[in-house]
Amino acid sequence: MTDKNLPEPPEHLSSDDFRKHGHALIDWIADYWERVEELPVVSHVAPGAIRNHLPPNAPETGEPFENLIKDLDSVVMPGITHWQHPSWFSFFPANASPPSVLAELVSAGLGVQGMLWSTSPAATEIESHVxxxxxxxxxxxxxxxxxxxxxxxxxxxxSDSTHTALVVARHQAAKLGISPDSMVAYASTQTHSSIQKGATVAGYGHITLIDVDEEQAMRSQDLRAAIDRDRANGLNPVFVAATVGTTGTTGVDPIRSIGEICRNEDLWLHIDAAYAGNAMLCPEFRHHQDGVELADSYTFNPHKWLMVNFDCSVFYVADRGPLIDCLSILPPYLKNEASESGAVIDYRDWHVPLGRRFRALKLWWVIRSYGAEGLRSMIRYHVALAEQLASRLESDPRFDLVAPHPFALVCFRCTEGDEATTRLIEAVNASGEVAWTGSELDGHPMIRVSIGQRATEQRHVDALWALIDELA
Amino acid sequence: MTDKNLPEPPEHLSSDDFRKHGHALIDWIADYWERVEELPVVSHVAPGAIRNHLPPNAPETGEPFENLIKDLDSVVMPGITHWQHPSWFSFFPANASPPSVLAELVSAGLGVQGMLWSTSPAATEIESHVxxxxxxxxxxxxxxxxxxxxxxxxxxxxSDSTHTALVVARHQAAKLGISPDSMVAYASTQTHSSIQKGATVAGYGHITLIDVDEEQAMRSQDLRAAIDRDRANGLNPVFVAATVGTTGTTGVDPIRSIGEICRNEDLWLHIDAAYAGNAMLCPEFRHHQDGVELADSYTFNPHKWLMVNFDCSVFYVADRGPLIDCLSILPPYLKNEASESGAVIDYRDWHVPLGRRFRALKLWWVIRSYGAEGLRSMIRYHVALAEQLASRLESDPRFDLVAPHPFALVCFRCTEGDEATTRLIEAVNASGEVAWTGSELDGHPMIRVSIGQRATEQRHVDALWALIDELA
Known part of the structure; x- marks a missing residue:
């Protein structure tokens, strides 16, 4: 019984055309990675310049796929700031890599949902295992x-990991009859903005920022005092975020002493090691997070330094009970035998969203493709390049390092003063040859040089140094 | 001055190998889409079966890329439930499509961050424009x-869109001195679990669920009464989530009458049109959201029915002021001229995370590749197939439709009773030829048939009907 009046479905790109254009785009990416070094690192288009290329209305009928690829070069590329450029010394890296990009492709093609174990067991089990x-x-x-x-x-x-930790800690505290209005979250003044944003989003009434010492590490004795002061004022301390490798200067908070305070005071300890956590692949960096076993939750981003393209943030909890207790809601259309058996993990109960891609495939492929030794050698190479640059700056009277450089971020200023530093920031950025970040510390400008792009070689750091030397 | 003691960086997959394996994986996906119809729709592996294939420890040295591709077939595929199968009638669709998957590939290869306008202007401007x-x-x-x-x-x-709306509404109310503990969010009893979860995560003290009528639509007079009752009890009504196309049965809440209540009571109205919002491409469905102009925020998912692979959820606000006021935090390392000029959008201020991919590329490519008419014809084709199936069920005394079917979801039961319905659910699932969802309504089992997979044709729905007819 076929209805002859059924409307026609749309035409899709044929299998042959998908193959043809897919091959072309794989080559386009390979070409891009080969030539990115020749492009100006930072896009200099004016606001609105990209939109001006776009028609005011969506097309009514489909366009040939060739047009889309053509616009990639003519419309999109002028508005791209090249995070994959080997002279990317600006924000912490967001590295793409061959195995990661290919896994992302496969994950998109499979198009499965990993919200429940049963909606694709491989997505859940590979994630847990890796x-x-x-x-x-x-x-x-x-x-x-x-x-x-x-x-x-x-x-x-x-940001999502930290927000989740804040919500679970708040939920636990609320069970004791504490109102969010009176809850306090603690972090250092050098903490990433995501902590403050996460606490706001999660509805904490108070955020107390703790001073740092000259090494940009939270003063744990000040944390201790702030907790006492807040309690005396009728507030309820709930959550402490300690950072291993702050965004500003890669400062390292004293995890053990903070952790001991949290244990004594029954506070949730969250460790934000978004960038520096990747370095813990190498034993020589692990002393920076001595005391990590005192944490309730921990986050680090393989999408920063581990060559897994964005997004891929790892979130660990010491006890999954409170997490699932806070985030599990079971409507009838999600009920299934596997979940009810308790024998499986349903990752929808581990974060805010319900739907989720096959997220682990690219992490799995990157670890297997490079091997642990390959990943460690990437970290060690970048750290060595950073040490080299730091030595050059340190031994030159025109420059002052403003903070320790335990990983691969070097922060410095011109000894001549703020104006000279600001001039140098602008002169280097204007060259178009490298990208770095002008920032501030203690109310004065400073320069952040983050070394971590996967294609960065000795010669790129040498060229950066030559530029600094010339323009300072 | 080159340090001879520098450690060696890792070897990456060569450009040639990336091209070779990339082409192979494009073909792998094309082959997969061609043969997916022959695979059992739902994976039937036992819990732990996939993990059992994986070595207990990560490899120390890198593996040949061929191994990864080989394991895709031998390890991954047995644990995949095929959301891209044309006989996928289970959860709402999560369609991948050729232009979308190719855009995801390019986005991963470019590897840019769209957190600020300045970190890649094209990512922001294409998103706003599309x-x-x-x-x-x-x-x-x-x-x-x-x-x-x-x-x-x-x-x-x-879920993320709704959570964001809940947080902004809470933030606005808190400015008036209202404690989250006393805030109430409203939704119907048929609302998606993400509303309840979002309200819990956002820290609302109360969630009041409003009864639905026989068409599964929220009773707005009951909402009105609940608001009065809650106010009388000292609570503070803040937020109403109205749904266009509930997950259970695609029920449609009366947007205009709910919206008028919200306007009178100064409540935030959020519309969850995650699935059915896509149908609004076609004028003939728009009467279902009459009154939409009364909303403060609105969400729908092109990753469901619009052939943009997951993830891609659209979130609109009627006024971006409160959103940015709630979510903007500006540390020194994110300061930049473009943002300070006020001439650009920085999307980091529009959601919880900071980092974000070049998210709009695949939406842009899908709209251009299919054209608006192509997308409309997909919706109309699926709706017509659903109407056809509903007619067959309706005219057969063995079955009862349990709810209207305004879009492409058909919900029914066996007239014989609950046991017959449960038997039918299991018999059809056991066949392995199709996937559908057994759910519940009013405490009794029912069957959800969602028609929306992009490769679904008349013959697949005919085969489903034959199976129902045979097994009932």
């Missing part, structure tokens, strides 16, 4: 594995 | 465009 691998690779507490009491889940960004 | 296109395509209020008072932003999922 995050358990990383517990060992980073020497994190074994109890954080999904096979133990804790567990890892892929979030989109460290 | 979401303005959609305002016209869907006949939403013109004031919601980014060029006017409102604006659109791509979120990851409708």
């Amino acid at each position: 995050l358990d691998w990383l517990v060992e690779l980073l020497d994190l507490p074994a109890s954080w594995k999904t096979t133990e009491q804790g567990g890892g889940v892929l979030q989109m960004s460290a | 979401l303005d296109w959609l305002v016209e395509l869907l006949d939403l209020p013109a004031s919601w465009k980014t060029t006017e008072q409102g604006g659109g932003v791509l979120q990851m999922s409708a």
